[in-house]
Amino acid sequence: METAHDLTIGQLADRSGVATSALRYYEERKLIRSHRTTGNQRRYAQATLRRVAFIRAAQNVGLSLDEIGAALASLPEGRTPTKRDWHQLSREWRPRLDEQVERLVRLRDKLDGCIGCGCLSLKACALYNPDDELRAEGTGGVLLEPGHDRDVRARRTGR
Amino acid sequence: METAHDLTIGQLADRSGVATSALRYYEERKLIRSHRTTGNQRRYAQATLRRVAFIRAAQNVGLSLDEIGAALASLPEGRTPTKRDWHQLSREWRPRLDEQVERLVRLRDKLDGCIGCGCLSLKACALYNPDDELRAEGTGGVLLEPGHDRDVRARRTGR
DNA sequence: TTCCAACTTCAAGGTAGCTTGAAGTCAAGC
DNA sequence: GCTTGACTTCAAGCTACCTTGAAGTTGGAA
Numbered sequence: 001m002e003t004a005h006d007l008t009i010g011q012l013a014d015r016s017g018v019a020t021s022a023l024r025y026y027e028e029r030k031l032i033r034s035h036r037t038t039g040n041q042r043r044y045a046q047a048t049l050r051r052v053a054f055i056r057a058a059q060n061v062g063l064s065l066d067e068i069g070a071a072l073a074s075l076p077e078g079r080t081p082t083k084r085d086w087h088q089l090s091r092e093w094r095p096r097l098d099e100q101v102e103r104l105v106r107l108r109d110k111l112d113g114c115i116g117c118g119c120l121s122l123k124a125c126a127l128y129n130p131d132d133e134l135r136a137e138g139t140g141g142v143l144l145e146p147g148h149d150r151d152v153r154a155r156r157t158g159r
Numbered sequence: 160m161e162t163a164h165d166l167t168i169g170q171l172a173d174r175s176g177v178a179t180s181a182l183r184y185y186e187e188r189k190l191i192r193s194h195r196t197t198g199n200q201r202r203y204a205q206a207t208l209r210r211v212a213f214i215r216a217a218q219n220v221g222l223s224l225d226e227i228g229a230a231l232a233s234l235p236e237g238r239t240p241t242k243r244d245w246h247q248l249s250r251e252w253r254p255r256l257d258e259q260v261e262r263l264v265r266l267r268d269k270l271d272g273c274i275g276c277g278c279l280s281l282k283a284c285a286l287y288n289p290d291d292e293l294r295a296e297g298t299g300g301v302l303l304e305p306g307h308d309r310d311v312r313a314r315r316t317g318r
Numbered sequence: 319t320t321c322c323a324a325c326t327t328c329a330a331g332g333t334a335g336c337t338t339g340a341a342g343t344c345a346a347g348c
Numbered sequence: 349g350c351t352t353g354a355c356t357t358c359a360a361g362c363t364a365c366c367t368t369g370a371a372g373t374t375g376g377a378a
Contacts (some may be wrong), residue, residue, distance in 0.1 A: 010354060020355090021337055029335095039344045041355055057266055062221060065335075097267040104263060107216055108256040169324060179325090180367055188365095198374045200325055223364075325374065330367100337362070344355065
C-alpha cells in the first residue's frame with residue numbers, strides 16, 4: 001500500500017493548509033485515513049489531499065464534521081475514489097448548497113427592506129414574524145431558520 | 160421607562176424563538192438590554208424583538224456574537240432605533256452578505272466541475288490549489304477562505 | 319391569602335472543533 | 349553514530365455559545 005508519493009502528516013498539513021493537530025483530529029473522527037510506517041508514523045495517500053480539501057470547503061459552507069463525514073462515507077472504502085465518485089458526491093450536495101445560497105440571498109435582500117423598514121416586529125414579514133395572530137396558528141419565530149416551526153417552543157428553557 | 164408593552168423574558172423568548180437562557184446570555188454580552196421591575200425581574204422594550212431578530216439573522220450568516228455586537232453598537236444608545244438607523248446598519252452589512260453569497264455560489268458551481276473532475280490536487284484550480292509550483296510562490300492552500308494566504312503556515316502546529 | 323408558574327443568580331456542564339504541552343520515538347543528514 | 353526536527357500518544361486546555369440545575373423570589377389569578 002505504500003507508494004513513493006505518500007505524504008507525511010507534515011507534508012499534508014503544508015499542502016492542505018490544515019494544521020497537523022486538525023488532521024489527527026479528522027483521522028480520529030474517521031474523516032480521513034492513513035497507514036503507518038514500521039516506525040508507527042502516519043502516511044497519507046495523495047487522494048487524502050482531495051478529501052481534506054473537500055472537508056474544508058464543506059466547513060466553509062457551515063457543515064459540521066458529522067455531516068461531512070456522512071458525505072465522505074458515500075465514497076468507496078477500499079479504492080481511491082474516481083472522478084465519477086466525486087462527481088456523484090458533489091451532485092448530492094447541490095441541493096444543500098442551493099438552499100444555503102437561497103437563504104443567504106433572501107437575508108441579503110430582505111435585511112434592508114425588512115429590518116430597515118421596521119416591520120420586523122410587525123405582521124407578515126418574510127424575514128421574521130412574531131405576530132400574535134400568526135403565533136396563535138403556531139407560526140411564530142424566525143423564518144430564516146428552516147424547520148424552526150416545531151422547535152420554537154422546545155427552545156424555551158425557564159420553567 | 161416602563162410601558163404597558165414591555166415584554167418579560169418569557170414573552171421575548173416565545174416571540175423570538177430564542178431560549179430564555181440565550182437571551183440572558185445575550186444581555187450579559189451586552190447585545191440586548193433590559194430594565195428591571197421592583198421585584199428585580201427583567202423587562203424588555205418592544206424594540207428588543209428587532210434586535211434579537213437581527214442577532215439571529217446575523218448568526219445564520221455565520222457571524223460571531225462579537226461581530227454582531229459591534230454592529231449593534233452603531234445603533235443609538237439612548238433612544239429606540241428608527242427605521243433610518245436600521246436602514247443604515249443593514250446598508251453597512253450589504254457588502255459582507257454579498258461576499259458570503261459569492262463565496263457560496265463559487266463553491267456550488269465549482270464543486271462539481273472541480274472536485275468532480277479530480278483537479279483538486281492538481282494545477283490551477285479555483286477551488287483548491289496545493290500545486291507545488293504555486294506553493295513556491297506562496298499561494299498554496301485553500302482558496303475558498305478569504306485572506307488565507309498569510310495564514311496557511313501559521314495554522315501548522317507540529318514542530 | 320395562597321398558590322404556582324415564571325422569574326432570579328450562580329456555578330457547573332456540554333458540544334464542536336480544535337490547540338497545547340509533556341514525554342518520548344523516528345529518520346535523515348552530517 | 350549523533351543530532352535534530354518531525355513525528356508519536358495522551359491528557360488537558362481553550363473559545364464560542366449556550367444549557368442545566370439548584371435554591372430561592374416574584375406576581376397574577378383564584
